[in-house]
Amino acid sequence: MSLLSSSVSITRYQIQGKLKNPILETLAAGLKKNAISEIDDPTLDKAVGWTSFEKPYQPDFGGSSFVYGNYLVFSLRIDRKSVPLKLVKKHVVIESEKRLVESGRPYLSRSEKERIRDQVMDRLYATVPATPNLFDIIWNYEAAELWFFSNLKAANEELETLFLRSFDLTLIRMIPYTAAHYAADLKDTEKDILLELTRTPFTG
């Protein structure tokens, strides 16, 4: 989802830890090392990596191309291959009938059926192009805050995993507990009370 869209979703994070100095070079190295690459292995159905906000299909992290004022702006790209189930079924049926004719037997064993299905899937995945999905990121380094432009659970999980691998920094999603624990400047006694809270009954 593009941050320039007319309607967007945002998941907020806090970042634990600091990048090694020089910060921009460390950041660029993490982005380049984990930049999205085209799916070369025909049996893979997914690729995940960073890409440039302005050139999402030709990632370029040269210079300070990802720096906008005090913010770091780039994108997570998830390329996924998808084969319709009906197409798989069609090719499995065709292949199964061919094997039956060749073998002269009236039926195929369970393992033969599984093998045919795997072969069909591999063949189809090798021919289907991957569909790219883009999710923009705004990182306020000084404030240790990051906005991710999606609420999708799977996309958020991919972000958290890749971010840790790329920068050795932990992203903490701002949900009701963490937003209270980290962002509300609580005293230790208040953090203890927070842990014991139970739902308020507004009835009666």
Added chain:
Amino acid sequence: MLDIAVAYNRFKFLGEEFLTWLWFVIDQDPTILIKADSDLTSLEIGNRIVLEKRHKKDVERITIKGENAGLEEAMLALQKGALVAELNLVYRSAEQKWQFTLKGESLNLSSIQTPKIAAPQSPEDMEGVILEKIFLYDKILQFIEKLYKTFIKYRLSDDWQKRDIALIKKWSRSRA
């Protein structure tokens, strides 16, 4: 620090109580809103409010949609033990308008619409456009963060049990 998945499920009620409190504040005590953002002109309930009542594993869900929808049913649901699970809000500052939906269990924001900005005419315009858009998002994100901090301070104080619960109950009875 709790494990994040445990914390999500254990404390989702806290986000729903925040939205319920926010509805009460919008209706009864807007000075709290001004304290969180002095640029605020108004904050109104938008075109959607969802309430959920949990009983063991069952969830009863009431959705009220549409501009200028009556909220009597939502008040009745509140009296019966439901909390606000999702709230669409309209934030105004001077002549500008933001609209977005806040989800209680995650505090995620969705369907965010900011005031319109001019599209970039050339690659050189891009940085300015991005920074302007960031400023517009930051405006409401900071506002919500400050409101949540205010709520948490109330929620952890003795006043919540002594005063706030009674005020919210009284309000929902008077409006149903």
